[in-house]
Amino acid sequence: MPQPENHAIAAALLPLVGGAGNIDSIAHCMTRLRLGLKDRALVDDEALRALPAVLGVVEDDTYQIVLGPGTVARVTGELRTLTDPGGPGEPGEPEQPFTAAELAARGANMKAARKAANTTPAKHLLRRIANIFVPLIPALIGCGIIAGLNGLLVNLGWLPGVTPALAAIASGFMALIAVFVGYNTANEFGGTPVLGGAVASIIVFAGVAKITVFGQPLAPGQGGVLGALGAALIAVYVERWCRRHVPEAVDVLLTPTLTVLTAGLITLYGLMFVAGEVSAAIGHGANWLLDHTGAFAGLVLGGLFLPLVMLGLHQALIPIHTTLIEQQGYTVLLPILAMAGAGQVGCAAAVYLRAKHNASLRATIKSALPAGFLGVGEPLIYGVSLPLGRPFVTACVGGAAGGAFVGLFSMLGTKVGSTAIGPSGWALFPLLQGNHGPGAAVAIYAGGLATGYAVGFATTYAFGFTRETLAALNTPPPPHPAPRDAARARAEM
Known part of the structure; x- marks a missing residue:
């Protein structure tokens, strides 16, 4: 029996990706609906982003719509009942400088550039390995x-x-x-x-x-x-x-x-x-x-994970995680890498406070933060920090601090691991394990998240903006003409 909400989401998505005839394949991962499309130009990217259920859009070898954990599996099933596999999508056009729509368009352009850069044979191979796992x-x-x-x-x-x-x-x-x-x-x-x-x-x-x-x-x-x-x-x-x-x-x-x-x-x-x-x-x-370089290793891994994701190189870690889980029962790398998401959340909170007169950007952050706490970072990355530039760097600093915190405890003899791959943020708590049991693992991981939030927030608030950027962020868009003024303008043409 279809659930009305998920069925409605699938029904809303279908015409915006060009209809059933435009879809070649339908699949999903932890957070994203992955569509293989026949004609990318048939996708209404701007309307897709406007749907309340859509947390973001990522263009790679497939067209990926971020729906979040849980929702994505149910919507995928509903979409399959509506159509045979098929479909792609396009980024929207920039509007007013430093509005949420303009930043989202910048993020879409950066994703397109990343996709073009990721066509090397080595990165294509990494994507195929990811498709296996x-x-x-x-x-x-x-x-x-x-x-x-x-x-x-x-x-x-x-x-x-x-x-x-x-x-x-x-x-x-x-x-x-x-x-x-x-x-x-x-x-x-x-x-x-x-x-x-x-x-x-x-x-x-x-x-x-x-x-x-x-x-x-x-x-x-x-x-x-x-x-x-x-x-x-x-x-x-x-x-x-x-x-x-x-x-x-x-x-x-x-x-x-x-x-x-x-x-x-x-x-x-x-x-x-x-x-x-x-x-x-x-x-x-x-x-x-x-064991020997825990704090430094955690700092490097936590700080570089967001750029690795941008380059598509994080896919090389999937078989490594799986190997560690197979050998030891958990992967010690994932909790450290998850700190990158904590830095991103702290960064977004700082942008929210600094952009106090930018209602559209604050609305975007407010809607994307809950997903960010659960480890779904794409809406914040591509809609906020990456297009703004400096906040992406300060988010990485927050991730580095959280990674160093978790790595330090590993160096002191208490390892924190995850018994599965996929979730991060708060969603990783049920999967935590370590050499001193889940209680110690949960406490250290929570401390790492708090560190990542705090450092990501503080560095973004203090160093994330030039004076010019901050002024542009807080400049309200020009008001729409009143109906009488608009009529007068048409009469004068």
Whole structure:
């Protein structure tokens, strides 16, 4: 049964992206509705931004409408019931200087420039890797929250008859995540998805313990998600070779057999060992970095994350996060990187106070701040801080301060991690875990957020504006002519 609000949002979006015939694909991630469009020019970008449910628009390889966590999944389902996949969109035109609409248009132009800069082969590859892991995020979040709840019950000694069941529910997906990575990898790179999953499943099969490579027995799961990704890629290339050289009459028999056999042998007798070493190095490297240079590492990671997002390079971190979760049960990097959002929120609050005579900009900030507290930063980034220039830098300073706070405690022996990737801001609290339990992790993360808010606010308030910018921000737009004046002007023409 469709929910009226979500159905209404989907119905409102559809004509503004060019209708059902303009949409090639419909998907979503944590916060964004991702549309593949046939004709970008058919999108009414200005009307889209004006919809109350729309928190922002991001143009990348797909047209992305920011709706926020929870809402996006429901609206995606409603949109699919209204149409077959398809659709793109365009940025609005600037209006009066330093109005909310003009700043949004500047942000749209910056996004377009970023998209043009992100067409390099390396960044395209990173986007494809992100496409492999993003569909797994809902399961990671669900299982991560259940794992945290189970840990809390175990520590308290409550419901001992239920905790084994919760442990099984939380761990089942992670035990087989390699299969899902293999399936998505083959699908993304043009192979048969089930063959990619079949080869990747070798990695988690218990029987690999009977196989010796380089004088050592293999361990089930050795190589993890990186091994699964590599195994599926090998399967894709073997399958392509078979499609070109195997006679059509026996293709249905030989191609899947040769694909699984060849890629499987390479996985067992080389890839699992190499990927295992790389995965172990990632885990050791992350722990060493925070144990020995925690405050500095946190400052750098928290301060540079917003620029990494702008360049699309943050996508390279997705398999690293997943590897750490697979190895340790949580990623120690995500809570530090989430501090970038705290700096952004503090920055926006300062802009709100400094632009006290700019009603349109203050209205934009007021509507976007709740999403910013929940870790959805696009509306504030592209609608406020980035177009203004200096506030984007001061937001990064706030993120650096929050990251240094969390990193310092890691250096002192208390690690803060997330059992899943995807959420940030306040939405990350249910997923927090660490080497001293969730209580300590929550307290340190909250302290980091408070630091990021405070430093982002203070630096933006004090250094975020030149005198000229502040004057332009607070100059009211020219009044519209009164009806009588307008009539007189028409008569004089």
